Amino acid sequence: MKAIALREYGSADDLRLIDVPDPKVGPAEVLIRVKAAAINPVDWKLATGGLDAVMEVRFPLVPGWDVAGVVEQVGFDAGEFAVGDEVFGYIRKDWVQQGAYAELVSANVRMLAKKPRALDWAQAAGVPLAGQTAYRSLKRVGVGAGDTVLIHAAAGGVGSFGTQIAVALGARVIGTASERNHDYLRSLGAEPVAYGDGLADRLRAVGGIDAAVDFVGGDAADVSLEFVSPDRVASIANAEVESKGGHYVWVRPDGDELADLARLADDGKLTVHVDRALPLAEAAEAWRLSQSGRTRGKIVLTV
Structure with a gap:
C-alpha cells in the first residue's frame, strides 16, 4: 500500500510517499480503508523526536492518529464492527509506526466508533483526538x-x-x-x-x-x-x-467517548470546520500549514 513515511526523525521536508506492507489485523482489530486522516500538531512534534522519552517509535514511521474510513477486514474477536461499516477513531497504539497517513490502517475496536452521519469524511477525521x-x-x-x-x-x-x-x-x-x-x-x-x-x-x-x-x-x-x-x-x-x-489531561483512545461525540454531531450540536483538505501526497504542505498557526479549524489529508 501507499503511505506517507519518515525513514528517521525529521521534518516536513523528510516526508515521502512510499510503498509499505499492508498492516496485519490482530485480535480485536479491524482493517480500515482510509478515506481521510487529520493533521494534529502532535504528528510533527513526534516526528522530530520530541516525544522520544515517553513513546516507542519505530521506522519507517507512518504518522497520524486521526482516521475516518471503511472497515475492510475484521479480525477475530472484533465482532463490534462488520465489513463495510463507516468508522472513525483516535488510533494511538502501544508504539508509534503504523499511522493513518496511508491507504490502510489497522486499529483495535476499543479505539473506534461508527462515523457520524452528519459529518463528511474530512470532518469526521477531524474529530477524534x-x-x-x-x-x-x-x-x-x-x-x-x-x-x-x-x-x-x-x-x-x-x-x-x-x-x-x-x-x-x-x-x-x-x-x-x-x-x-x-x-x-x-x-x-x-x-x-x-x-x-x-x-x-x-x-x-x-x-x-x-x-x-x-x-x-x-x-x-x-x-x-x-x-x-x-x-x-x-x-x-x-x-x-x-x-x-x-x-x-492526556487523552487516551476511547470508543465510548467517540460515540458520545458522534451523537452530538448527529443531533446538530457539534460540527467541524475543515480549513484545508489536501491529497495524501501533499502531507508535507499540510504540516507546514499546521505549523504556521494561521489556520482555523482542521487540516485533513484525503486518501
Whole structure:
C-alpha cells in the first residue's frame, strides 16, 4: 500500500510517499480503508523526536492518529464492527509506526466508533483526538448544566470542540480568543473575552466562574486559579497545574467517548470546520500549514 513515511526523525521536508506492507489485523482489530486522516500538531512534534522519552517509535514511521474510513477486514474477536461499516477513531497504539497517513490502517475496536452521519469524511477525521481531548477535559472538571466554564483558546482546534461540547452540556461558556475570532466564538455559543494583558481584570467583569479548561498553556492555568477551585481546573498544556491541585489531561483512545461525540454531531450540536483538505501526497504542505498557526479549524489529508 501507499503511505506517507519518515525513514528517521525529521521534518516536513523528510516526508515521502512510499510503498509499505499492508498492516496485519490482530485480535480485536479491524482493517480500515482510509478515506481521510487529520493533521494534529502532535504528528510533527513526534516526528522530530520530541516525544522520544515517553513513546516507542519505530521506522519507517507512518504518522497520524486521526482516521475516518471503511472497515475492510475484521479480525477475530472484533465482532463490534462488520465489513463495510463507516468508522472513525483516535488510533494511538502501544508504539508509534503504523499511522493513518496511508491507504490502510489497522486499529483495535476499543479505539473506534461508527462515523457520524452528519459529518463528511474530512470532518469526521477531524474529530477524534481534538474532540476527545476537549470532552475528557470538561468531564475531568465536572462541567454540567448551569455551570459557567472558562475555556482558554476557545476558537482553536481543541477549544472549538470544547466550546460546542460545553454548550451542549448546558453550560455558559466564556471563551478567550483574539479579537478576530470573537464572531466565530459567538457563532459557537460562547461569550468571547480577549486574551493577553489584563485578562484577569476582564474576567472579573464576567461574574462567577465554576470551572476552567486550558487549551493553550502559558499562564492560562494560573489565571484560572484566581477564579476557580483547583479541583475544577484542567490543562492539556501545563503539567505543573497538578502540583497546584488541578488536572493535567492526556487523552487516551476511547470508543465510548467517540460515540458520545458522534451523537452530538448527529443531533446538530457539534460540527467541524475543515480549513484545508489536501491529497495524501501533499502531507508535507499540510504540516507546514499546521505549523504556521494561521489556520482555523482542521487540516485533513484525503486518501
